[in-house]
Amino acid sequence: MSCDRRPGTPRALSARFAVSLLTVMLLAAAAAAQQESTWARQPAATAPIHNEVLIKGGTLLTVTHGRIENGSIYIKDGKIVAIGQNVTAPPSATVIDASGKYVMPGIIDAHSHMALDDDVNEATSPITPSMHMLDAFQYTDKALYRALAGGVTTALLLHGSANMIGGQDVVIKLKYGLGRDQMLFPNAPISIKFASGENPKRVYGGRGQLPSTRMGNFEVQRQAFEDARDYMHKWDEYNAKVAKGDKDAMPPHKDLKLEALADILRGRFLVQIHCYRADEFLTELAIAQEFGYKIRAFHHAVEIYKVADKIAAANVGIATWADWWGFKVEAYDAIPWNAVMSMRKGVRVAIKSDSDDYTRRLNQEAGKTMRYGGATEEEALKMITLNPAWIIGVDDRVGSLDVGKDADITIWSGYPLSSYGLVDKAIIDGDVWFDRSLPGLGLTHYKEGQ
Amino acid sequence: MKNRVIESSGHRVIVLATLLSLLLSAPLASGQKPKRSAAAASPEQAIVLRGGKLLTITHGVIEDGVLVMENGKITAVGKSGTVAIPKGARVIEVQGMTIYPGLIDSETNLGLTEISAVQSSNDLIEMSDEIMPHMHVYDAFHAESSLIPVTRVNGVTNAIVAPESQDTLPGQDSFIQLAGRDRDQMLLLRDLALPMNFTGAQRRNRSFESAKYPFTRMGMATQLRQSFFDAQEYGHKLADYQKKLAEWQKEKKGAEPMEPKRDLKLEALLPYLAGSKPVVLSAEESNDLQTAVDLAHEFNLRIVLNHLTHAQSILDYIAALKVPVIVGPIYEFPHDDQRYDAVYRLPAELAQRGVKIAFASYDSHNARNLPYAAGYAVAWGLPYDEALKALTLNPAEIWGVSDQLGSLDVGKMANVVVANGDPLDVRTDVKMVFIQGRETSMRTRQTDLRDQYMGK
Numbered sequence: 001m002s003c004d005r006r007p008g009t010p011r012a013l014s015a016r017f018a019v020s021l022l023t024v025m026l027l028a029a030a031a032a033a034q035q036e037s038t039w040a041r042q043p044a045a046t047a048p049i050h051n052e053v054l055i056k057g058g059t060l061l062t063v064t065h066g067r068i069e070n071g072s073i074y075i076k077d078g079k080i081v082a083i084g085q086n087v088t089a090p091p092s093a094t095v096i097d098a099s100g101k102y103v104m105p106g107i108i109d110a111h112s113h114m115a116l117d118d119d120v121n122e123a124t125s126p127i128t129p130s131m132h133m134l135d136a137f138q139y140t141d142k143a144l145y146r147a148l149a150g151g152v153t154t155a156l157l158l159h160g161s162a163n164m165i166g167g168q169d170v171v172i173k174l175k176y177g178l179g180r181d182q183m184l185f186p187n188a189p190i191s192i193k194f195a196s197g198e199n200p201k202r203v204y205g206g207r208g209q210l211p212s213t214r215m216g217n218f219e220v221q222r223q224a225f226e227d228a229r230d231y232m233h234k235w236d237e238y239n240a241k242v243a244k245g246d247k248d249a250m251p252p253h254k255d256l257k258l259e260a261l262a263d264i265l266r267g268r269f270l271v272q273i274h275c276y277r278a279d280e281f282l283t284e285l286a287i288a289q290e291f292g293y294k295i296r297a298f299h300h301a302v303e304i305y306k307v308a309d310k311i312a313a314a315n316v317g318i319a320t321w322a323d324w325w326g327f328k329v330e331a332y333d334a335i336p337w338n339a340v341m342s343m344r345k346g347v348r349v350a351i352k353s354d355s356d357d358y359t360r361r362l363n364q365e366a367g368k369t370m371r372y373g374g375a376t377e378e379e380a381l382k383m384i385t386l387n388p389a390w391i392i393g394v395d396d397r398v399g400s401l402d403v404g405k406d407a408d409i410t411i412w413s414g415y416p417l418s419s420y421g422l423v424d425k426a427i428i429d430g431d432v433w434f435d436r437s438l439p440g441l442g443l444t445h446y447k448e449g450q
Numbered sequence: 451m452k453n454r455v456i457e458s459s460g461h462r463v464i465v466l467a468t469l470l471s472l473l474l475s476a477p478l479a480s481g482q483k484p485k486r487s488a489a490a491a492s493p494e495q496a497i498v499l500r501g502g503k504l505l506t507i508t509h510g511v512i513e514d515g516v517l518v519m520e521n522g523k524i525t526a527v528g529k530s531g532t533v534a535i536p537k538g539a540r541v542i543e544v545q546g547m548t549i550y551p552g553l554i555d556s557e558t559n560l561g562l563t564e565i566s567a568v569q570s571s572n573d574l575i576e577m578s579d580e581i582m583p584h585m586h587v588y589d590a591f592h593a594e595s596s597l598i599p600v601t602r603v604n605g606v607t608n609a610i611v612a613p614e615s616q617d618t619l620p621g622q623d624s625f626i627q628l629a630g631r632d633r634d635q636m637l638l639l640r641d642l643a644l645p646m647n648f649t650g651a652q653r654r655n656r657s658f659e660s661a662k663y664p665f666t667r668m669g670m671a672t673q674l675r676q677s678f679f680d681a682q683e684y685g686h687k688l689a690d691y692q693k694k695l696a697e698w699q700k701e702k703k704g705a706e707p708m709e710p711k712r713d714l715k716l717e718a719l720l721p722y723l724a725g726s727k728p729v730v731l732s733a734e735e736s737n738d739l740q741t742a743v744d745l746a747h748e749f750n751l752r753i754v755l756n757h758l759t760h761a762q763s764i765l766d767y768i769a770a771l772k773v774p775v776i777v778g779p780i781y782e783f784p785h786d787d788q789r790y791d792a793v794y795r796l797p798a799e800l801a802q803r804g805v806k807i808a809f810a811s812y813d814s815h816n817a818r819n820l821p822y823a824a825g826y827a828v829a830w831g832l833p834y835d836e837a838l839k840a841l842t843l844n845p846a847e848i849w850g851v852s853d854q855l856g857s858l859d860v861g862k863m864a865n866v867v868v869a870n871g872d873p874l875d876v877r878t879d880v881k882m883v884f885i886q887g888r889e890t891s892m893r894t895r896q897t898d899l900r901d902q903y904m905g906k
Contacts, residue, residue, distance in 0.1 A: 142786040149790040198567075305903050325896070326597065326815040328567035335896040341904065357781050360790075364822060367876040419825025419875045441789055 051430050052076050054089040058098030058411065063105055063381050063400040073103065075407040078429035083401055096432075098411050101424060104381060105400055106153025106408035109359050110319040110388035111272075111299050111352035113158060115141035115172075121160035122167060123203050126211060127224045129192060129260035131167030133157050139172075139180040143356040145443060148174040148434050150360035151416070151423040153408040154185060156392050158299075161195035161274040162203045164211070164221045168192050168260070169272065171392055173408070173428050177446030189393035191296070192264060194221075195274040196284065197330050218283055225291040228261035235262075270296040270393050272319075276330035278306040285314055297391040299352070302334035305341040312346030317391045319352040322365040323372070339383065340373025350388035367417035380417050496520040496536040497887065499868065502544035507551060507843050507857035517549060519864035519887040527858050542868075547881065550838070550873050551857055552607025552865030554845040556776045557730075557756070557810035558817045560598055560611055560626065561591040561636075566815070575614035576621065580652055580664060581677045583718035585621025587611045588640045593633040596895040597814055602628040603892050604818035605867040605880045608638070608855060610810070610845075615647045615732060618670055619677070622718065623730070625849055627865075629885040642849060643754070644722050646674070647732045648742035671741060678749045681719035684710075688720075725752045728848075730776065732756040736764045743771065754848055756810075760785055762792055762799070769803035774848045777840070778810045779823045780830070791830060797840065798831035807836075808845040825874030837874060863887075 053075040060071040060083065072087040073080055082089075089095075113120045119136035122128045137157065147155065154173055159166030171188035196217055205212025211220050234252040241249035263269060273284055275298045288295050298304065301318035302325070304311055311318065320342075325334035343349045351366050353359035366384045369375040375383070389399030398408050407430035414420035426434040436442050497519045504515035506527060516533040518526035526533045535541060564571035573590035576582050591611060601609070607628050613620040625639035652670055654662040664670045687710045694707040721727045729751045733739035739761050746753045756776040761768065768775065777797045784792035800807050809824050811817040824837040832840075846856025854863045864887035871878040883890045 146783070146790045305900075323819070324816070326565055329565055332565055333899055335899050337896075337900045337904075341900070357783070360781075361826070364826070364876050370877045371879050414829060418877060419822050420829045422829050 051078065052089060052093035053096060053407070053427075053430050054087070054093045055096045055098050055103060055409065055411065055427075058101045058103040060401055061102060061104040061377070061381055061416070062402070063378060063385050064402055066378065070099075071103075073401065073407070073409065075409075075427075075430040078407055078431070080401065080403050080405050080407050083403060096411070096425065102412040102414075102416055102421070103401070104410055104412070104416055105385045105398065105405075106410050106426060106428065107151045107362050107384045108350075108388040108392065108399060109147070109152050109155040109353050109362060109384075110297070110350045110391045111158060111354045112147075112155045112356075112359055113160065113354070114143040114147060114155070114356045114359065115139060116157060117141075121162040121203075123160070123162035126162075126164045126200055126204055126217075126220045127257065127261070128159075128163050128167055129165045129224075129264065130256035131159060133159055133167055133170045134184075137170055137172075137180060137183075139178075139183050143359075144172075144174055144183075145176045145434075145441065145446070146356070147359045148176050148426050149423060149436070149442060151363060151410040151412070151426060152359055153410070153426060153428050154389070154392070154394065154398055155359070156191060156272075156388075158191070158272065159193040161193075161199040164195060164200050164217055165224060165261070165264075166193040166195060168269070171394065174426075175428055175433055175445065177433075177443055185394060189270050190268070191272045191392065192260075192269040193272050193274065194284075196280050197274075197276050198328055199274070214280070218287065221287060222290075224261055225265065225287075228258055228265055229291075231255065231258040232262045232265065264293050265291060267293060270391075272297055272299055272391070274299045276300050276302050276334075278303040281307055281311060285310070285316070296393070297350070300331075300354070301342075302331055302338060304347060305335065305338045306333075308342040308345035308347050311342070315348075317348040317350065317387065318342060319350040319388065319391055321354070321358075322351055322368040336368065336372040339369045340375050340379075343375070343379060343383075344373075348387050348390060349383050350391055351383040352388065363412075363416040363421050364419060367419075370417060377417065494521050494887065496525070496539035497864075497884070497889070498535050498539045498541045499544050499547075499549055499866070500535075500541055501530060502547040502549040502868065504858055505548060505550040505838060505873070506859070507839060508859055515549070517858060517866065519866065519884060522864055522886040522888070524858060524860055524862050524864045524866070524887075527860060542882075544868055547868050547870060548873060548878075549858070550605075550867050550869070551842045551855070551862075552867055552883070552885065553605050553821060553841045553873070554808070554849075554855065555601075555606050555609040555811050555817050555820045556808045556845045556848070557612050557778065557812050558601075558609045559614065559814040560601060560609055560628075560817060561593065561595050562587060562611065562613070563814050564592070564595055564597070575616055577616060580617045580654070580670070580673060581619050581715065582617050582621050583619045583644055583722075584714040585613060586624075586641055587613055587621060588624045588633070588637050591624060591626070591633050591637060593630065593636050597817070598628050598636075599891065599894040600815075600896055601817045602883055602885075602890060603880060603894055603897075604821070605869060605873060605883060606817060606820055607865040607867070607883065607885050608851075609817065610643070610849065612645055612730070615645065615649070616651055618647055618652045618664075618674055619719075620645055620647065625851065627885060629883075629888075629890045639849070639851070641718075641721075641727075643728045643730050644719075645730045645732065645756070646742065646746070646751075648674075648738050648745075649732060649734045649757070650738065667738070667741065671745060674745055675748070677716075678719065678723065678745075681716040681723055682749075684713055684716035685720050685723065722751060723749055725750055728752045728754045730754045730756050733761070734759040734782075736761045739764070739768070757782070758796065759793055760788075762788070762796070765799055765803060768800065769805050774806040774808065774844070775800055776810045776848075777807045777827075778812050780827055781823070794826065794830040797824075797827040797837070801832055801836045801840075806844050806848070807840045808848055809840050821874050822876050825872075825876070828874060834874075841873075 055073040060068040074082040074087050074089045115138045116136045117138045122131045158169045169191040171185040172183045173185050175183050200217050211217040295316045297317035299319045301320045304318050323336040339349045362384045366380045369380045386399035389395035398406050409427040411425040412421045424436050499517045504512040514530045516530050562573045576585050610623050612623045622641040623643040624637050626636050627638050630636035664673045731742050731753045733742050734757050754774050759782045780794045811820045828837045843856035846852040866884040868882040869878050869880045
């Protein structure tokens with residue numbers, strides 16, 4: 001039975017891991033010293049793509065401005081330059097015939113643990129905010145290929161849910177066949193994964209450690225932020241002394257864990273919280289308010305329908321399943337109407353996978369929201385495109401067919417929000433990465449045995 | 451999809467009362483094929499579904515059709531105007547709706563679990579030994595499980611309940627009806643099939659330090675073979691005793707022959723060795739399948755194949771076996787060196803070779819999504835009619851209930867679903883489910899929660 005990630009077997013720190021931690025530490029220190037407001041710790045964009053493509057004659061599902069029948073999209077240098085019924089392109093542009101097909105933005109999965117081997121959970125302490133999922137990113141994992149073939153072009157790869165504060169997540173574009181750094185979403189904000197409820201208390205309680213209850217869970221979290229405040233205070237004092245010209249001032253100990261916690265309080269991360277129960281959403285909101293950070297989204301979020309007005313008022317998104325339920329006690333009240341009931345109350349809803357299986361057919365999962373509660377086509381589409389893009393913090397770049405956005409586009413045979421849609425082509429940054437009509441794996445940038 | 455089910459007469463209360471009295475008075479025979487209910491005190495009010503699109507399975511699609519249900523059976527099916535409406539019938543107008551036989555899930559764990567992570571709610575498998583054919587899922591089947599209505603309201607009316615698969619012989623399956631007052635009504639067939647799992651996952655304690663037999667596939671096969679020999683020997687002993695007893699009874703001379711000590715485990719294997727019931731053989735890899743099929747042939751077992759996830763290289767061999775295949779959810783991952791659609795295409799590949807296929811969810815909480823796997827298989831080349839059959843008539847034939855279930859035909863049990871569209875599409879909403887001609891409740895634990903919080 002599939003369910004949210006159970007903690008895997010922790011591995012010993014490898015030399016490579018230690019080295020990369022050191023690198024990150026230096027980067028973090030530099031960033032902190034400059035008091036930058038940017039989150040960008042991921043490597044910058046790969047070389048710009050120079051190409052011209054015309055996707056011609058399909059039913060365009062734009063997500064933001066309805067359907068365009070017999071529409072075309074002109075793409076230049078990886079961006080959407082024009083979209084509509086009367087779009088032309090220079091003869092030099094590569095033409096992709098989409099007549100009789102559906103064209104929609106690439107699917108965005110806001111909750112995935114694919115391509116992380118069994119390194120999903122650093123389940124040795126309930127507070128591990130300085131873990132970087134990038135250090136575990138197994139970019140050759142074929143799960144990425146299978147997701148791409150299902151239309152996923154962007155995904156957030158998260159730390160697991162063993163820890164109250166897990167680790168820093170990685171945003172990728174599914175350019176399967178490229179190297180690790182070329183698959184990273186350029187300049188995407190960094191998300192950090194929190195958890196709550198049954199998993200942390202089971203993992204640590206099972207060892208006779210704190211936390212073994214929800215009381216313990218939240219107290220561990222509060223204590224971590226108290227420690228971070230204290231740490232920030234010490235650095236503030238030191239910096240003040242230095243500013244006054246005190247040459248003998250001793251810098252406080254640099255602590256990666258506290259540094260990362262301080263960065264949460266400084267608002268440098270998008271906070272993504274694994275959370276099931278209505279009471280726990282409210283507790284998490286209260287703790288966030290107490291310590292002055294924002295929650296970007298609740299993940300799993302199966303009981304949001306019970307308190308949706310409060311979640312909407314806090315401008316917190318949710319990333320949930322279409323219809324999973326009953327795999328544990330805190331998922332027993334999950335109902336398939338959750339997504340649409342919450343949306344109607346103003347909550348920004350994403351349908352996500354948390355599964356290497358379901359990530360391959362999120363289109364069908366979104367289709368279920370049309371049945372359970374009556375989402376419109378545009379609302380259902382948003383749940384797997386623009387809304388997860390917002391949760392990840394890249395909605396200005398991807399998630400809809402709009403001029404200026406990255407040309408991350410999927411072309412389908414059959415209606416995508418049904419049982420019958422199949423991805424013909426997956427395009428990322430204006431370049432075709434998957435093509436169903438090709439023999440072999442259908443990949444364009446991958447050689448067998450690579 | 452603005453179509454609605456419209457009632458033309460308000461006999462609901464009466465119907466419910468009749469229904470209850472029937473439920474109380476007519477338990478279904480268990481341990482045999484589903485039979486007509488014992489005679490009810492008074493005949494049930496006939497129910498007529500008028501104006502819908504009937505997917506009959508056996509004789510095509512009837513647009514603007516009429517279906518009549520009386521006393522638990524389908525009594526008429528045809529084009530509007532050609533079918534007589536019984537007097538006093540409750541007529542339900544179903545224009546714009548699609549009517550089809552209740553879907554059959556060929557492997558679930560329904561009734562064996564409530565909350566997966568709560569061990570005390572699970573009775574999924576007895577792991578203390580690998581050879582457990584004397585485990586009967588009906589001994590654990592929890593008729594009141596909240597999962598059963600959740601599955602039923604999506605149009606699944608019947609299912610195989612099987613134990614989980616970590617034993618080579620984990621116990622015998624039951625065939626259930628997803629409605630009924632208690633387990634006796636819901637368990638239509640008990641011990642109708644024996645799963646035999648040969649995927650490698652049945653090996654024990656995968657480290658040398660804690661190795662336990664069977665540690666390898668050789669061990670698994672040897673253990674199975676020994677078990678079947680033991681059962682054969684036990685069968686001979688029993689037959690010998692019966693023979694001697696019969697002789698003794700003629701003349702009553704000398705001591706009465708001693709009845710051999712009853713061995714529940716070996717006894718459980720006898721009907722399968724006699725070929726009177728099917729063994730459901732699960733394998734994923736080609737080599738495992740061939741090993742297990744050889745074993746089955748050695749003992750003349752009647753087999754139904756299951757899973758076959760990675761057996762794409764021997765599809766012609768599979769077709770030549772001339773046995774049905776449970777294709778299951780097509781969502782199992784292909785091997786890393788395979789194309790991403792290798793498993794999605796499996797139902798189409800098998801059907802194309804003339805193999806009779808049936809779908810299974812292999813699930814419990816998500817068993818309601820069974821029809822969508824069939825829909826996706828259609829996208830991957832399975833003809834639509836074959837997909838529908840693989841959810842209805844094919845499983846009914848495989849499980850020996852096609853005289854009662856699997857199509858909209860006169861004389862069959864009235865397990866009938868009314869939906870607002872294509873049953874295989876994720877967007878389709880099921881509106882009504884009839885089981886044995888009775889309208890079942892569309893209320894579930896989940897709709898209760900929805901209604902409790904809707905508008906709050």
